[in-house]
Amino acid sequence: MALVDTLNSALSALAIPAIIPSSDNIVAMLKAQKGLLMQALLSDSINPQPDYGFEGESVSRTAWRSQIMNQLTWIDQQLANYEPYEIYNIGF
Numbered sequence: 001m002a003l004v005d006t007l008n009s010a011l012s013a014l015a016i017p018a019i020i021p022s023s024d025n026i027v028a029m030l031k032a033q034k035g036l037l038m039q040a041l042l043s044d045s046i047n048p049q050p051d052y053g054f055e056g057e058s059v060s061r062t063a064w065r066s067q068i069m070n071q072l073t074w075i076d077q078q079l080a081n082y083e084p085y086e087i088y089n090i091g092f
Contacts, residue, residue, distance in 0.1 A: 027082045034075045037068050 021029070044065065051060045 003035070023082050027079065030075050030079050034072060034079075036071055037075070041065065041068055 014051070044061070049061050051058065051062065
């Protein structure tokens with residue numbers, strides 16, 4: 001987070017537009033993407049589509065669902081890096 005702010009400050013000092021999104025924007029983008037992916041999974045669970053083939057190409061809905069789950073796992077890992085967290089410690 002501090003690195004992003006430092007880079008944005010350096011770019012503004014050089015009169016170069018900041019192209020590095022702030023950590024708040026990154027979190028918002030990740031949450032938006034997560035919402036869209038979860039909505040796609042919900043839609044698919046309400047109205048599941050079978051695997052099919054078209055003009056020699058096959059489409060596997062099972063593989064699609066697996067890919068969506070992998071993307072959600074990756075987004076959760078990225079959010080864990082950006083969002084604040086607390087550590088509880090009990091001292092002796």
